[in-house]
Amino acid sequence: MSASDHNSTGREDHYPSRQGAAAHFVERRDPTIHAPLLNHGPLSSQQLASYSENGFLILDQLFAAQELEQLQQELARLRDDSQLRQSPEAITEPDSGELRSLFRIHQSSDRFRQLAQDPRLAEIARFLLNDEVYIHQSRLNYKPGFRGKEFYWHSDFETWHVEDGMPRMRALSMSITLTENLPHNGSLMLIPGSHRLFAACEGQTPENHYEKSLKKQEYGVPSDSQLQQLAQRGGIVTATCKPGSVIIFDCNVMHGSNSNISPDPRSNLFFVYNALSNRVQAPFCDRPARPEHICSRSTITALRRTD
Ligand code: 6CS
């Protein structure tokens, strides 16, 4: 296990990746739960233990039918917004041109801005990260029926560290299911316990990598051997759940999702909560910072508390 390195700018890099070394593992150097252990905050002690052990937790049907309907209407409204569709925030599927993702929805949608601040979500993030939080990234992954393509295995943190300059593992994603997540429609797959090892990747970061990686990621992904080792240790869990549920997952848990050739869309909303003390710095790769709609940088302030 390599210790932290100092990259070309002399800055301490606790999780060197894509620095030319072969794929290898580095022990995680940050807690999964940053809150003091004596208090379980808005979660039960069983939920906390499960999140700490696995690196993810599912809150089943957190949102009632009426709220869910409003979220689904907003999902459709944004999908049909022709101006948004032409914007850099819209990512299309590589083959069909169908809408794959819509980024920065916590700013382009008042309803989703309000949702990101909802205490049922934000208070859990503040507790687990033990800090004020801000939205590092938000997106709708539409994963349409018939032609929704996969998201290959990856650790979000590996990308957010290397390409966005996120220093430490003190961030988490909340994926809100807006359609049913089923065994057959490309639901999120996660490897329990994989968050405890950092899979440092081989290769170098291509120029403007995000223009390709958001459609089909080929750099910053684990080697077959790394993936095999993680899956052998922890197995693979498919997070099937009803609409209105929330999949909370640590920034470093290995996850991915298959293509969707079923008629049923798998549309999930993602908020990435980052600890304010873990705000992004310069990228840990020799590339310019990614655009604001993928990585909040110029708008970093503590997320407003609402009751
Ligand atoms: O590059 C990113 O930030 C995005 N890529 C993936 C596959 N997951 C996290 C995030 O949406």
Ligand code: FE
């Ligand atoms: Fe991801």
